[in-house]
Amino acid sequence: MAESRRDRPPPIDERWAELADHILVIAREIQFRDYQDEQAVPLTQSEGMVMRYLNQNNDASPSRIAAATGLQRTNLSTVLRGLAQKGLIERQARPADGRGVTVVTTARGRDNYHLVRQEWAQLLEQDGTKASRLNTALELLRSIEAGLVSTRPGTPASRPGV
Secondary structure, three states, X not given: OOOOHHHOOOOOOHHHHHHXXXXXXXXXXXXXXXXXXXXXXXXXXXXXXXXXXXXXHXXXXXXXXXXXXXXXXXXXXXXXXXXXXXXOEEEEEOOOOOOOEEEEEOHHHHHXXXXXXXXXXXHHHOOOOOHHHHHHHHHHHHHHHHHHHHOOOOOHHHOOOO
């Protein structure tokens, strides 16, 4: 039986697929390189996501970190343990009641975040990309990121009727 036009998904703009390919390749190229500064602490992708979130939000409960990064709580526990062993985070009892835990970035964690971001910037700046188009690219990538995060499977915004 022939498929009707109504049953077919709308055609996609292949440039979005090409953009995704480029993003994945660029991310891999950045992660593939060793840091030039001996002080830089290499992180796994999950560790990097947690450190990025904590450096942008100062401190957070493990539940909030898991929700914000899309990590499962059991996986997050392993990531937090690794970051603590590297001296990049600390777990502290919540001051209000002492029952919950808050995760905070240590001075070493903040320094490492700044250091690796500087190395990434130097790496990308060297490739000759026109800085005049950088703001447009950043605006597009921020918009894509926000859209993807808001529709992440398992988040309340992505479930109908929630």
